[in-house]
Amino acid sequence: MPIATPAQYAAMLDAAQQGSYAYPAMNVTSLTTMNGALKAFAEKKSDGIIQVSTGGGQFASGLSNNDAVLGAIVLAEACHRLAERYDVLIALHTDHCQPGKVDGFLKPLIQETARRREAGLPNLFQSHMLDASELPLDENIALSKELLKLCAANEIILEVEAGVVGGEEDGVDHSDQPADKLYTTPEDMLAVYEALDGLGRYMFAATFGNVHGHYKPGSVKLRPDILKKGQDAVMQKYGEKAEFDLVFHGGSGTSVEDLQATLEYGVVKMNIDTDTQYAFTRPVVDHIMKNYDGVLKIEGEVGNKKVYDPRSYLKKAEQGVTDRMAAACDGLRSSGNTIFGKV
Template identity: 50%
Template structure:
């Protein structure tokens, strides 16, 4: 959390910190694993810490990957009467990642949530299509199902409108996969986004009718990112890249300071090396730098709303 907020601040960029169901459960404590409590704690922590960076309304969306999780998790916010929650801000977003369901069921759930998010002045993110790889125990094969179609996009417009029913952003898939794979293992086709924008736009009378999301952005080339942005992508997820950026300096610290972080041969170790705040600071610095890099690639660096 601190690394992400720091990275946005150093890049002078706005950004979204996203917590999945697994991340929210982890945040609540290993012995508790309450994803609702974890997500609410996540939001409260972010709001307080971000104030030190000049931000008063950090974006903290939640994600649901299975319909069975939505009643307890994705619907825990926003409340039915948003005015009773002064901490709900216009910049908040809510992600409904139910791509594991059929398209019809996915859009039915999204339409219900759009009413709630719109009333709470929040933006809904919907995932249309299948993202390959594994996240939070949900795994999808890497095959032709990873590519959204014009028909998928039109069904989304028919169910959710073009903004008149509430603001939403759309994660159309173009070969997206969670995680990072060796070259050739994943075939991204961002040109699909351009084609969908053009065909759907001509039918609804609106240029680029979708604000798009790039799921599974970790490991993508600069050209793939640039192309996706030019076709309407306004948000990219880089969880795997930030995980590695956080862990890599920790591994280096442990190997370099082996006899300090461990009590070897009856010695007492060195508190200055095994103190989690020491190696944690290195992790934070590294991940913040990765966030800055992403902001620069996406074109948001230096453009934070004031």
């Protein structure tokens, strides 16, 4: 039963917090990308998180459907079956859901879990993300409180965000945000804690200059100390129990030093999308370039079925994802830390 139960997921997050490591959380869009992630987690003996965005769900549902909820359910159900073959724990999560998509994406998925629970089945997803960072903080918190109560009633963890992750990712575009919006203040973190404490378990995507996408060294000015200052402010007022389970968005291209500094400040989950997209595509391009005359029927020739068969290059793409996710497990120190069989 490697898809984590609510209790096992909570234990995963506790173990990461206590051990100063974090779980790679990869956005998947297909069985190929999902299998690449599962293979990496298993080989590294790391528990992990597989997540679906609204855009990923639309893609997975097919061009005729373009249905984010349907695609998310299909991917999650597939993961429940595939993960049974691995001796690590996997949690399923949905990524950035903006306020305008809550009623059409988050609430139907929460309802699907409620339906499954009534039928004696496990939760479909173990956590969901509300990205209400586009709203003023008081409105963001009000919506977060509403959804946290709904999630808690179904033993689902909610991820919330205050502050803005810059750049653009899967339809969420914050590339025009002023620099000061990229840094969550200690006052913001106190406000989030005071509003959500006691309503249910949640993770917090506080921002510290992180930006979606991939940039050349020096382009992104990360300030991991922002996380420490916020954690310190909350724990000084409310004690160690108030320590946040933090989430790192926009981590592609981050130096190992900055990455591992965040682990000391309470980051337990790091999203990985841009890097794994490239890791998937790079071997496909390599295959096409090296087999150009075979994948195309040039000048009346017949091509080479062995190299234009999609399996020939998608296997390489899957392995590319595995290799990148394995490196993420090492960088985030989750390798060898599975709690499978212990909880």
